Amino acid sequence: MGCCSGRCTLAFICGMQLVSVLERQVVDFLGYQWAPILTNFLHIIIVILGLFGTIQFRPRYVTGYAAWLVVWMTWNVFIICFYLEVGDLSKLVGFIYACYVVKLISEEEDSFDFIGGFDSYGYQGPQKTSHLQLQPMYM
Numbered sequence: 001m002g003c004c005s006g007r008c009t010l011a012f013i014c015g016m017q018l019v020s021v022l023e024r025q026v027v028d029f030l031g032y033q034w035a036p037i038l039t040n041f042l043h044i045i046i047v048i049l050g051l052f053g054t055i056q057f058r059p060r061y062v063t064g065y066a067a068w069l070v071v072w073m074t075w076n077v078f079i080i081c082f083y084l085e086v087g088d089l090s091k092l093v094g095f096i097y098a099c100y101v102v103k104l105i106s107e108e109e110d111s112f113d114f115i116g117g118f119d120s121y122g123y124q125g126p127q128k129t130s131h132l133q134l135q136p137m138y139m
Contacts (some may be wrong), residue, residue, distance in 0.1 A: 007054055007055075010050075010054045010062070011051060011054050011055060014050050014051040014054060014065075017043075017047050017053070017062070018044065018047050018048070018051070021040055021043050021044055021047065022044070024036075025037065025040045025044070028040060033086055043068075044070045046064070046065060049061050049064065049065060050062060050064070050065025050066075050068075053065060069105060116135055117137070
């Protein structure tokens, strides 16, 4: 029995990742969120490029695949810790989101006054003008 080379091991890891991400993609299609579907699709493409780089001896593809794996693993660890509410992670994200909402609400916005049109001073009622005089109508 011979030992597998590093190339063979990397090809096996890429294949296993491809199988697992395809299973996750099927489960994500059952849901209603599109962000995990798109990120899984991006991950599938990068795993295929990593597999191609491993088989064809393309160091750029393998390096890009390794960099993507670091980002992918960091993101997955963050999501796991976020859902398990490890530490103050959920409070920190909630605080950042609350600051963003307060900023949106407190910004002065251009609003449309349906009665007077674009009016930055608020509603001003109709003003009487002296040049219009009512004339009686004779029939």
